[in-house]
Amino acid sequence: xxxxxxxxxxxxxxxxxxxxxxxxxxxxxxxxxxxxxxxxxxxxxxxxxxxxxxxxxxxxxxxxxxxxxxxxxxxxxxxxxxxxxxxxxxxxxxxxxxxxxxxxxxxxxxxxxxxxxxxxxxxxxxxxxxxxxxxxxxxxxxxxxxxxxxxxxxxxxxxxxxxxxxxxxxxxxxxxxxxxxxxxxxxxxxxxxxxxxxxxxxxxxxxxxxxxxxxxxxxxxxxxxxxxxxxxxxxxxxxxxxxxxxxxxxxxxxxxxxxxxxxxxxxxxxxxxxxxxxxxxxxxxxxxxxxxxxxxxxxxxxxxxxxxxxxxxxxxxxxxxxxxxxxxxxxxxxxxxxxxxxxxxxxxxxxxxxxxxxxxxxxxxxxxxxxxxxxxxxxxxxxxxxxxxxxxxxxxxxxxxxxxxxxxxxxxxxxxxxxxxxxxxxxxxxxxxxxxxxxxxxxxxxxxxxxxxxxxxxxxxxxxxxxxxxxxxxxxxxxxxxxxxxxxxxxxxxxxxxxxxxxxxxxxxxxxxxxxxxxxxxxxxxx
Numbered sequence: 027x028x029x030x031x032x033x034x035x036x037x038x039x040x041x042x043x044x045x046x047x048x049x050x051x052x053x054x055x056x057x058x059x060x061x062x063x064x065x066x067x068x069x070x071x072x073x074x075x076x077x078x079x080x081x082x083x084x085x086x087x088x089x090x091x092x093x094x095x096x097x098x099x100x101x102x103x104x105x106x107x108x109x110x111x112x113x114x115x116x117x118x119x120x121x122x123x124x125x126x127x128x129x130x131x132x133x134x135x136x137x138x139x140x141x142x143x144x145x146x147x148x149x150x151x152x153x154x155x156x157x158x159x160x161x162x163x164x165x166x167x168x169x170x171x172x173x174x175x176x177x178x179x180x181x182x183x184x185x186x187x188x189x190x191x192x193x194x195x196x197x198x199x200x201x202x203x204x205x206x207x208x209x210x211x212x213x214x215x216x217x218x219x220x221x222x223x224x225x226x227x228x229x230x231x232x233x234x235x236x237x238x239x240x241x242x243x244x245x246x247x248x249x250x251x252x253x254x255x256x257x258x259x260x261x262x263x264x265x266x267x268x269x270x271x272x273x274x275x276x277x278x279x280x281x282x283x284x285x286x287x288x289x290x291x292x293x294x295x296x297x298x299x300x301x302x303x304x305x306x307x308x309x310x311x312x313x314x315x316x317x318x319x320x321x322x323x324x325x326x327x328x329x330x331x332x333x334x335x336x337x338x339x340x341x342x343x344x345x346x347x348x349x350x351x352x353x354x355x356x357x358x359x360x361x362x363x364x365x366x367x368x369x370x371x372x373x374x375x376x377x378x379x380x381x382x383x384x385x386x387x388x389x390x391x392x393x394x395x396x397x398x399x400x401x402x403x404x405x406x407x408x409x410x411x412x413x414x415x416x417x418x419x420x421x422x423x424x425x426x427x428x429x430x431x432x433x434x435x436x437x438x439x440x441x442x443x444x445x446x447x448x449x450x451x452x453x454x455x456x457x458x459x460x461x462x463x464x465x466x467x468x469x470x471x472x473x474x475x476x477x478x479x480x481x482x483x484x485x486x487x488x489x490x491x492x493x494x495x496x497x498x499x500x501x502x503x504x505x506x507x508x509x510x511x512x513x514x515x516x517x518x519x520x521x522x523x524x525x526x527x528x529x530x531x532x533x534x535x536x537x538x539x540x541x542x543x544x545x546x547x548x549x550x551x552x553x
Contacts, residue, residue, distance in 0.1 A: 084144045085184035086222045087114070087152065088213060090197070090206050092177040094127065094136040099259045101163055101176045102137065103393060106440075108159045109143070114152070118142040119435060120209030120479050122442035124264055126253030128203065129171035137257075137264075139442060140181065140209035149183045153193050156180070181210060185225035196229050200239075204248050207240050212441070212479035219476070256482060258442065260395050261351055261371040267484045271519050271538045274353065274527040275300070275308035276490065279337050280317045296337045297344065304346045307535030310372070311347075312527060313338055313365075314355030318376050318405045318452075327360040334361065335368055342369035353397065357381040359388040366392050372445075376401055376452060378430035390438030397486060398434060400427050400449035408453040419458045420465035423448050424472035431480050441479040445525065448485075451492040459494040463487075463514055466521035488527035489514035490534075512537045520545070 089109070093101040106116060120140045127133045145152060156178040164175045181197045188195040200206050214236065218224045227235025232242070248254055250268060257264040279296055300311055315333035316325050325333075334354065341352060353372035354365035359382045362373045374397040379385040381404055389396045400423050402413040416422045427446055435441055448462050448469055462469070466485065474481035489495065495510035496502055508530045515526045515534050519541035528534040 084146050085186075086117075086142065086144055086220075087183050088140055088142055088181040088210065088226070089114075089156065090138070090140045090177075090179040090181050090209065092136050092138045092179075092205075093175055094134045095173045095175040096164070098137040099264075102139065104163055105159055105176050105178060106141070108162065109141075109156075112155045112159070113147055114143050114145045114155070116141050116143045117436065118213050118477070118479070119440040119442055120212035121256045121482050122259065122264075122440075123205060123208055123249075123254055124257045124266075125205040127171075128205065130169060133173045135253075136205065138205040138209060139440075140206070140213055142213045149180070149186065149188050149193060149195060150190075152180060152183065179206075181206070182226050182229070185222055185229075187229065196226075201231070202243075204243050204254060207236075207243055208249060208254065211236060211240050212477075212482060214478055215474065215476040216478070217475045258395055258445075258484065267524050270542050271523065272309040272525045273307055273531060273535050273538055274310040274312050274486070274488075274525055275303035275306075275531045276312050276314070276527060276529050277303070277337075277341075278314045278317070279333050280315060291333075293336050293340045297340050300341050300344065301346055303531045304344075304350060306532035307538075308350070308531045310351040310353055310525070311341060312353045312355050312374055313341065313370070314374075315361075316356060316358075318355075324404070324406070327358040330356065330358060330361050331364055334365060338365060338368050338370060357385070359384040363388050363392065366394055371395070372397060375399065376449070377404070378427070379434060380430070386434045386437035386439060389434070393443075395443045395445060396434060396439050397445040397447055398427065398430050399447035399486075400430070400452065402426075402453040409455075413453045414455050414458070416458065419454065419461045420468045421472050423462065424469045425476075427469075428473055428476050428480060431477070441477070441483065444480070445484040445486050446473075446480065447488065450487060450489045451494065454494075456494040456497045459489070459492065460498075463489060463517050464521070466518065466523060470522060484524040485522055486525040486527060487515075487518040487523040489518065490526075490528040490530070508533055516541055 091102055091105060110116060118141065123138045125136045125138050127136055147155060160174075160176050160178055165177070168174065179197050180193070180195055181200055183195050186195060197206075200210065214223060218227065227237075230236055230239050232238040234241075249256060255266050256268055258267050259265070277296060277299055279291060303311065313334060315330045338352065338354070341347060351371045352369060353374045354362060354370040355374045355376070356362055356365065357375050357377040362375075362385065366373070372395045373389050373392075375385060376399045378398040378400065380401075401408055403410065407413065427448070431441070431444055431446070434444065448466070450459050450462055454462065466487070470481045470485070490511045491504045491507045495507045495514060496504070499507065499510045501507045501510065511528060511530065512533050515528060516537050518526060519538055526534060526538060
């Protein structure tokens with residue numbers, strides 16, 4: 027569902043509208059008034075013969091990353107850390123792709139991605155630095171296109187073209203490689219965000235720039251088949267999150283949560299509930315020790331940990347948890363740090379890092395996936411009138427989520443480790459919650475204007491037993507809202523949600539299975 031929506035959004039910006047946006051590259055009035063061909067010629071004249079070893083200004087670069095030997099995720103993380111220590115500041119990350127090998131096919135599957143960054147290193151000094159990182163991580167001379175622990179290629183360097191014996195920029199094989207083009211496209215927004223990005227489009231051989239080049243290869247239709255899928259590293263495995271919708275079961279070890287407060291305060295009752303949720307189809311167990319209902323009192327990290335850790339340790343050790351994931355629902359970085367040390371696999375932060383300035387840095391250091399939710403204010407103020415004012419709720423939520431994710435990314439959390447949540451029930455009234463639920467494709471498309479990596483990220487939706495369902499259906503008691511929750515979950519999955527967070531796992535798991543079957547049927551008929 028999401029792939030179809032994004033493909034249409036990207037195509038909408040091709041052709042004349044896109045050319046008008048991209049052509050005015052800063053290389054003279056004539057190029058700004060003519061075509062991509064003229065822009066390419068101007069860029070070539072300006073940079074092809076220019077000296078490339080002296081560079082006093084920061085340049086924006088794109089670097090492709092690949093690995094198919096050893097611990098591939100660890101190799102990526104080490105390469106990124108070494109780049110940062112080598113005067114290459116990473117600013118954006120693409121999604122992470124697992125792909126079949128190309129050219130030499132008798133070798134393990136690759137992980138592929140790409141990053142945008144800035145550097146003052148000259149093109150050839152940058153190349154030398156990347157080669158040194160490759161050697162430090164164990165790469166040796168071997169078969170061309172053969173196995174390697176890490177592969178780092180410069181795709182773009184500012185607006186320059188370089189053509190020497192040792193270096194060609196743009197990289198000469200970009201246009202024929204889906205495993206390069208897919209992450210490259212992720213690093214862009216449908217709307218070009220600066221003049222350098224516009225020049226990258228003009229350096230292609232296509233009138234519609236990079237998007238047209240990607241569409242000619244097959245575009246989004248290639249993802250999920252033909253040996254290329256988006257994955258998220260979690261719990262020592264790669265999670266192919268788009269294959270089927272995942273069910274996250276809620277377990278609140280609180281006395282005051284709106285739905286199940288006080289029911290699971292003992293370790294025994296909590297474990298029993300988790301066992302039931304797993305038997306009914308839960309893929310993820312979301313543990314929360316701090317209520318986030320409207321006007322909930324705020325606990326200290328110590329109080330939250332006292333409630334959480336005994337239950338977390340008991341759930342972690344359950345035989346039934348093999349192959350399942352544990353997320354911790356917290357906005358305290360100290361709680362996140364301790365929970366991950368005790369076995370949690372993900373951090374689910376309703377504030378997106380706004381309520382703890384250390385959260386993004388802590389999650390980055392832990393190297394685990396991060397769920398970024400939209401909320402204004404905190405649980406005690408989120409339903410205040412000033413937090414319910416939106417010009418367009420889907421557009422505004424998308425924009426504010428982008429800001430939170432950009433902050434997290436700059437702090438070192440790669441986009442390929444983030445999950446987004448529009449925050450149904452948080453800082454929204456009933457009508458706004460309905461707009462969000464019906465507007466998930468619009469939220470993805472709006473996000474895609476700024477970041478296609480984020481638009482392609484896993485989407486979590488949590489409407490379960492929320493007050494707006496009670497208001498619509500006349501059900502003031504939270505436990506009586508399960509039928510409405512099933513309807514909301516169905517709408518969310520058909521609208522592109524990849525994870526649904528629910529209290530009643532059994533009924534919603536059945537709804538998810540039916541939705542997935544319909545979506546698979548639609549994709550198979552369309553292929």
